[in-house]
Amino acid sequence: MAGELLQRRHRLLGQHAPLFYEEPLEIVSGEGVWLTSADGRRYLDVYNNVPSCGHCHPHIIAALTGQASRLNVHTRYLHNTILDYVERLTALFDPSLDMAMLTCSGSEANELALRMVRHMTGHQGIIVTDGAYHGNTEAVAELGTGFMPEAEGCQRVVGIPAPDSYRLPPGVTTETAEDYYVAQVESAIETLQSRGMGVAGILLCPEFANEGLLNAPEGFIDRAVAAVRAAGGLYIADEVQGGFGRTGHHWWSHQQHESVPDVVTLGKPMGNGHPLAGIIARRDLVEPFSATAMYFNTFAGNPVSCAVGMAVLDVIEQEGLMANAVSTGAHVKAGLDKLALASTAIGDVRQKGLFFGVELISDPATRAPDTRLAKQVVNQLKDRGVLISSIGQHNNVLKMRPPLPFGPEHGDILLAALGEVLLETDTP
Ligand SMILES: Cc1ncc(COP(=O)(O)O)c(C=O)c1O
Incomplete structure (x- = not known):
């Protein structure tokens, strides 16, 4: 049956449409942090950050169906829901970031942010970190330095090495790493200026999530x-x-640093699975930009989307999901650190709230990345009923970012399964 489904998928979507696992899973339902496959097996979801409030959360479903059964229409009519939502959302940011433009995907949000900073500065040049993924439109694909065809030979984007504190470039030490990576930014600025592009901005995921959740x-x-x-x-x-x-400690990961962004792009968990994304930016950027650059997005910010977005904020606040990210995150981190003592395959454990990156290596002396083992662990965990994935430049970092209702009892299931898999496969 699974074979038939796979063949049909290949025929209709092509062989290259991305798919997880050596033996792909057919998921038919979800609840909280659990997913159920077509054969009735339950899987602990330690991967999906989009249904961040938990799969099929009843409060969010009620908001969606309630609004969908009254009205759904684009945003060229007056409607309170979009205003209530944007008012509540922007209140969660620095007071300077008080306006929003809504989109349907993170790619569209980044595309819009690029247009805005280029328009406002009059410059073209953008600095990004190598290995980052910011989305799929043509201008955003140019940011995929090192792996996107659009980035090849692109003069208006310069990639710098992602600021990795674990896997340092030759000759760089822990003490000199910060200066080294800042010097890369300075050199990228010079490159853009020498090309006549000027500097429109730097676009960073403050967690360096796609680069391997770097510290x-x-x-x-x-x-x-x-x-x-x-x-x-x-x-x-x-x-x-x-x-x-x-x-956990902050609504937004940039809040761990002093710098207040000029533009913030949002997506994935914003609608718990419903396509809701957007940018939050300063008034002195949004007003002049939208006065000249016509921006309309048919589906973005419609009343159903905004009702869903509002319900997501309700759940995060009412269910204490950020406090849970802090406490469960610390619990799982302690367990991962313990595993790292027992397994030479774990080179580094990185964690921020309910976001974990576990770097697998084949040799503690050289820290050589173990891509093969990461693939094996991901697939074997799936066989044990736990879903994770891998990421990073060498695809050797176990990537774990469960829905936020993930509790310590779920963390213990993950830790037990990961311990079994690693200790079984560990080479002395
Ligand atoms: C950091 C980051 N930015 C932007 C995007 C693009 O978002 P979307 O797939 O909603 O277009 C992604 C998607 O994986 C992402 O990880």
């Missing part, structure tokens, strides 16, 4: 942003993965 050197972001601003550029924080309370 950047402490002062890197603030110093990088200061250098970009001195060159006339703006700071775009991509909160598509790090936002909506996942890191």
Whole structure:
């Protein structure tokens, strides 16, 4: 049956439409942090950050169906719901970030942010980190330095090495890492200026989530942003993965640093699975930009989407999901640290709230990335009923970011399964 489904998928969507696991899963329902496959097996979801309030949350479903059964229409009519939502959402940011433009995906949000900073600065140049993924439109694909065809030879984007504190470039030490990575930003600024592009901005995911959930050197972001601003550029924080309370202590991951972004892009968890995304930006950017650049997005910010977005905020607040991210995150981190002592395959454990990156290595002396083992662990965990994935430049970092109602009891299931898999596969 699964074979038939796979063949049909290949025929209709092509062989290259991305799919998880050596033996792909057919998921038919979800509830909280659990997913159920077509054969009735339950899987603990330690991967999906989009249904961040939990799969099929009843309060969010009620908001969606309630509004959908009254009215859904585009945003060129007056409607309280969009205003109530944007008012509540922007109140969660620095007071300078008081306006929103809604979109349907994180890619559209980043595309819009690029248009805005280029328009407002009159410059074209954008600095990004290598290995970051920011989405799928043509201009955003140019940001995929090192792996997107659109980025190849693109003159208006310069990639810098992602600020990795664990896997340092040759000759760089823990003490010199921050200066080294800031110098990369300064050099990127010079490159863009020498090309006549100028500096429109730096676009960073403050968690470096797609780069492997890196622990950047402490002062890197603030110093990088200061250098970009001195060159006339703006700071775009991509909160598509790090936002909506996942890191626990803050609503937004950029709030771990001093620098307040000029534009923030949002997506994934914003609608708990409903396509809701957008940008939050300063009034002095949004007003002049939208006065000249016509921006209308048929589905974005419709009453149903905004009712859903509002319900997501209700759940995060009413169910204490950020406090849970702090406490369960610490519980799981302690368990992962313990596992790291028992398994030489774990080189580094990184965690922010309910966001975990576990770096697998084949040799503690050289820290050589173990891509093969990461693939094996992901597939074997799936066989044990636990869903995770891998990420990073070498695809050797176990990537775990469960729905936020993930409790310590779920963490214990993950830790037990991961311990079994790693200790079974560990080579002495
Ligand atoms: C950090 C980041 N930004 C932007 C995007 C693009 O979002 P979307 O897939 O909703 O277009 C992604 C998607 O994975 C992402 O991880």
